[in-house]
């Protein structure tokens with residue numbers, strides 16, 4: 201099943217700006233429709249997105265360091281994979297064994313929902329529908345979280361979700377990931393795990409799961425294809441036990457020079 205999908209993931213498709221899959225495209229919208237819908241919210245007077253702040257700049261330039269260690273950027277790993285592929289589970293173990301800060305985009309968004317703001321209501325609405333939150337919101341949350349950690353190694357779990365997310369992140373932070381880890385898992389296994397997750401999440405129901413899987417295939421795979429073409433992707437077979445998968449993860453992370 202996975203192999204068949206991989207065959208379909210040709211380069212030309214990655215370059216195709218149109219979402220794949222045909223049929224109604226509503227569920228595939230990354231950001232455009234929501235931007236329109238919440239234009240007033242997003243365009244409300246506020247300070248424009250700042251250029252990378254001095255704190256973030258300290259981390260963001262070349263992580264090899266160019267001014268005696270003061271300008272070191274953290275080592276950034278994006279952790280991608282379909283819903284239920286085990287991103288969060290494996291990130292927790294990487295964070296604990298390899299000294300990474302674990303920034304989960306989904307958790308940052310859910311924290312914002314808990315704040316009870318208008319923005320939180322918008323995020324909740326989008327998550328319930330399995331769609332993607334506007335990049336301005338997510339990138340800003342990630343940027344702030346990166347600024348507030350002193351960690352020299354950062355895992356960004358579940359982001360970028362689409363090409364537009366990726367471009368916004370690179371533009372706003374002025375940096376790129378050093379590594380992209382892709383947990384490759386068959387859909388039926390992901391569905392089984394999500395239905396058993398039992399965390400009371402509004403999006404872990406079969407109707408929303410189906411939408412999330414379509415969004416992953418149409419919008420997230422192109423991000424993985426993009427970074428593959430830049431030699432940054434390390435694919436890990438995400439079937440088997442947590443321990444077995446972590447064996448493959450450990451092989452990768454133990455071989456890295458941070």
Ligand SMILES: Nc1ncnc2c1ncn2[C@@H]1O[C@H](COP(=O)(O)OP(=O)(O)O)[C@@H](O)[C@H]1O
Pocket residue numbers: 281282283284285286287288289290393394396397398438439440441442443445
């Ligand atoms: N290898 C695995 N085998 C079976 N269940 C797993 C495995 N890895 C994670 N899980 C469970 O599957 C669910 C989804 O895992 P999670 O790490 O939250 O995935 P993601 O962050 O990619 O959505 C959780 O309930 C988790 O405990």
Ligand SMILES: O=c1ccn([C@@H]2O[C@H](COP(=O)(O)OP(=O)(O)O)[C@@H](O)[C@H]2O)c(=O)[nH]1
Pocket residue numbers: 282283284287288305306307309326327328330331332333334338357358359360361365403412
């Ligand atoms: O960068 C992100 C990360 C998450 N989400 C939304 O938050 C939901 C849950 O994301 P999370 O990463 O927590 O889900 P997971 O893949 O881990 O099950 C997604 O379906 C999206 O609706 C988003 O819009 N942008």
Ligand SMILES: [Mg+2]
Pocket residue numbers: 287288306358
């Ligand atoms: Mg997760």
